[in-house]
Each structure stands twice: as C-alpha cells, then as structure tokens.
Amino acid sequence: MMQPPAIGLGIRLTLLAEGPDVSAAQVIADHHIGTHADLDDLRRAVQDAPVVTFDHEHVPPEHLRTLVQEGHDCRPGPDALIHAQDKLVMRRRLTDLGVPCPRWAPVAEPADVEAFGFPAIVKTARGGYDGKGVWKVESAADLDEPFGAPGALLVEELVPFRRELSAQVARSATGEIVDYPVVESRQVDGVCFEVIAPAPNLDPALEARARAIARTIAEELDVVGMLAVELFETDDDRILVNELAMRPHNTGHWSIDGAVTSQFENHLRAVMGLPLGATTPRQPWSVMVNILGGAVEDLAAQREVALAAQPDVKVHLYGKAVKPGRKVGHVTAVGEDLEDVLRRARHSAALLTDGDLA
C-alpha cells in the first residue's frame, strides 16, 4: 500500500521480500528475495537506498544498529524503533516520560505475577502481535503457557475500558508533525476488525489528550515516519497507552480513501524529509473493515459480487492466499451518515469474508 503514493510522488521503492509472491513483491518491481532476520539479505536490499524504512517491526535491533553503523539512514532509527519492538523498553520509557500507561511490572517468575495480582495480562516483551504473545491470566494455573514461552515477560493490569482508540501522527525527518483524527478500533481476540474515523462521540478533552500523547511520544522518542499509538479509553475517562507501532498501521488504513493524504503517503513523505500532507478527512465519516480469511476462498471471484453490491465502497485486496482469520484485505466506506457508512462497509466486507449478507 506504500507503492501507490510512491508512484504519485515519483519515489522508487526497493523491497526486501520473503518470497517472489508476497503482496509487496507483486507490485514492487525492484525487490530482493531474502529475510529481514539475515544481515546480508538486509545489506543487499538497502545498498543503493538513500533511506531505509519498514512495514513491520521485526528486523532485529542489532541488525538495524549494524546498518546504521555502516552508514545507512534508517527511519525510524533503531533507538526509536526499539520502543515498538520491546514492550518492556516501551513501558519503562513511557513511564519515565509521564505518559499514562496501565499499571505494569517486569516479571521473571510466576510468583511475580501472583504478587502483582490477578486477573492480569501477561505479555512477551518482544515478538507478539495481533493477540499473539498476550495472555489473560486469572490464577496461577494460567501462568504455565506464558512462562513456557521464550523471552522476557511483563505483566499489566486488566484495564476496564470502554473502547480502544488509536492516535496516529506522522513526523518528518525535518521534525514537522501532523496528526490524524483519533479513531475507534474494534477488536476481537486482539485482532482489529473495524475502525471508525473519527471515534464517534469522543469527548473533545479525551481526544486532545490522545493527540497530545501521540505527539509527545513521536517527539520524545524521535520517531520518523508514521506512529500509531493504540490506546484504551477507560471506564473512568482516562486515556492509557496500550501499544506502539512505528509504521503505517491497520488502524490508519481508512486514510487511503478517507483522508486527503493517506498514512502511507505521509509515511513516505516523512521518511524522505518531505513536507507532510493534509490529514483532513474527505467526508465526515470513514469506516474501514478488515477482510479476515473466512468461508470465501476465491476472493477474486467474490470481488465481483462485492463491487456490484456496493459501487462506492473501496475494496483493497492484498494478493494473499486465504487462511482462516488472516488479514487478506480491507474495505473502506465514507459518507455523511455513520449508520449508512457502517452498513455499507460491513456489507461489502461480509460478502468478501463469508460470502453472504451481514
């Protein structure tokens, strides 16, 4: 999804792809086949690039530091990115900055969690995503699985929250910052299925707080590119930081069709040190619904049904094989009436997921 704005801006992308058929390699002519875990593969991919950026946070921090030492301009840099890679580092830093987080603690053994108190959330510091590496624990019996997993762990309070929000900012290499409207992100089992932009009925004071948190993090951590701050809006009207992502993020996909400048375009502008684009919504409401692998196996054929049913819903397929629950695309509807926009987006996504009407 970075390629369309790159085309418009006249920026040529070079890709490190895990195989010739992964989504991005299907549309980026200049790609190297290799893995982000291998330093030599990374070196080959970045050798002629003036700027290096990422569409996930799984490149090992030590490799990033080596690339920087070898003169490559990684944006965001490893000292920023580590906060999206390691939840312990992130919690320590945000706590030092006074950014509101759930109560948390590092844990080395099950007794540490018992001392923290049940129920709670145990997470691996590194490598988790989309609900993986996250366990809800209610008693000592629930601790075998997390403590059987590799790597450091932390524990966090189970926050009673009203809903999840996401605050996105783009920060350019020049220091310029723009922010997007704060959105509501609806999740099941840690997987986002629907985003409403802007978050409906959000108290303006809470919105301002969410935007301020995202700007503070971007500036203090020296983020370059897009930053998504996943937030809890608690039952008692607080805004707490859940997770960080330093890249275009699923909760910002609405901006492709719903904002004057998409998160992908602003990520590119930011890492290239270009002036950032307007984040103004094109319509009062945008709804993005993920297409999670479901009963529909032949997405290309079903696409026809969805396009016919909703001629003004934008369908984005990622060129991935359908597997149960896998994100294989998304749809976005925009408009003036939220109920109507929700209905159209959900209808289109249901046709592409289960093949029948939602």
Add this chain to the structure above:
Amino acid sequence: MMQPPAIGLGIRLTLLAEGPDVSAAQVIADHHIGTHADLDDLRRAVQDAPVVTFDHEHVPPEHLRTLVQEGHDCRPGPDALIHAQDKLVMRRRLTDLGVPCPRWAPVAEPADVEAFGFPAIVKTARGGYDGKGVWKVESAADLDEPFGAPGALLVEELVPFRRELSAQVARSATGEIVDYPVVESRQVDGVCFEVIAPAPNLDPALEARARAIARTIAEELDVVGMLAVELFETDDDRILVNELAMRPHNTGHWSIDGAVTSQFENHLRAVMGLPLGATTPRQPWSVMVNILGGAVEDLAAQREVALAAQPDVKVHLYGKAVKPGRKVGHVTAVGEDLEDVLRRARHSAALLTDGDLA
C-alpha cells in the same frame, strides 16, 4: 496510474514497455521490454494474460487482429479501437450514426481542400496526437506541409467554439455503462493544460447531450474500457465530436483524487468484466493541471517546495525526464469553492513547472 487501483483490486499487471526506465516499468514488476510495433514483442507480453488492454492507441490494427485470431482477448477490440486510431474511419462511422461532428471530408490532393474552403483544419487520419498531425490552413500555401506528410488526410471545418469539453464513460465487457461528469478541458496548441470537473456553468441540456453522445459511441462501437470523447461546445450551442480515445485519458486524471472511482480503476474493472464503481465526485469541484516540462529540471527537489506550499493538493509525477512541454506529471486540487481550487492547483503546478508563483 493503472497500477495503484490494480493493487487494490488484486489484479496483476503485465506490461510491454519500450525500455526498463519508462514510467510504467518503474512500477510494474512483471514487464517485457519491447515495442508495440513488433508482433513478436506483443505476443511475448500477452501470452499469459487473460485480458489485453492499452494505455495508448498506437498498436498497429493488423497486429491487434492477429492477436485476436490467436485467441487473445483484446479490450477494447480492434474493431472498436480502429475508431480511435483512424480519424477517417471515425468520422465515417460517427456520421453514419448521426453523431454530430464538424463538417468534414476526405482529401486526396490540395485541390480537395480548396474545394472544401478555407480556413480549415487538415489532419492525418492516423498517428497524430497532442496537436501533432493537425494543421490550421488558411490558404493553398499552407497545404505543402500536410500533403508532404505520409498517410491519408481529412479536412474539417474550423469550428467557432466557446470551449472544449470531454465526456467520459466506462463500459464493461458485460455491457454495463457508467459516465463521469462532463469536464472542461483547456488547451493550448492542441495540448491540454487544465481540466475543470465538472465543466462550470454548462447548460444541463448540453451536458445531457454530451453524455448521450458518449454513451451512444461506447455502445455502437462496442467499446470496452474507458472512452473519452473530446467535444467542442460551439458558439451557437451545439456539441460536436472532436476526437475519441479508448483508454484512460488526460481529461480524466482529475478522477484519481476527485471521484469515488478513478478512470483507471473503472478501466480495469471494465476490461476485467467487473462491476463498475461509482463515478460520483468527492467534492463539488476538482481541478487538474498538467505539469509540462519547463524551467524546473529537478522535479524531485522541487516537489518539496510544491508539497510545502499546498499540503492538500495531490501531486503526481510520472518518473519521466523533463523536456520542454512534455507532460511529466499533474496536480489535482478539490474543494467547494472553484476559485480557491483553481488557485491552489495552478500554484502547485506553477511551482513544479516554472519554479515560481503563477
């Protein structure tokens, strides 16, 4: 510009490119190097493609017919496309259909033009574009050049027109048709420099006539894909057909940022036989201004100035070397106030063309 919607729709493009650095080859991974004038190059490019389409009309008609005989599905087909390739064929057919055209005649020798009457427009039947192959002739002395050019010629009356319009429709392989708002196309020396969508102050009766003409041509000529009908709005309130293009057209570039579904997306949908997308404008006004090669040589550097000056104008660069007058990109502004939209689009384009304020 076909690649961004192809990415979203999950359609993989294979390209026949004249060289590895042409615009489209920069962004379409799967490309063959060769020329559209060579049948074997064409055969190599289309061999695995379920559908063959075009971004210009220069593929020789006899090669297209050979590809069709060999089982390839060309959309539009050669019998439709010939009307965008050969102005004599086009004029004959439109006249037969009762579609209003300027008065015209085939001419074999200068005396035929003199019999038609001066002043007039002499055109080559094939191969002209952007003002090339078109001569305004005022007397017999002006006829040396056209009659020195190769190929058949025709003559047309010099139409006293108020302005030029363009009517675009998309027609799917299934027969479904959608049309875009009729736009005003502003030209200098046969080269479009600015498009306003919709055409300001267009008499609704003339707009309806323009749309009807475009639909009639699409249906009667069995066009599949986008059809652009360039029109004259005459001083005496008639709508006359100037030229046809059967592909996404410069006068439709506004739709990338200004319509729910762009002409490129609807071209793809149409040739793939998919349902067509809504052509609704996103804002009351869209203005597209071409970036014609000018004083600015380093477009990539100047892009920064333009993006900073107009954060909500969308800039599209084509990855082409700058040559005087060459179309190397375009910009689009949208909004509710036409004067403001015009000002912003022209400012951005001026910065990218001449480097200073318009």
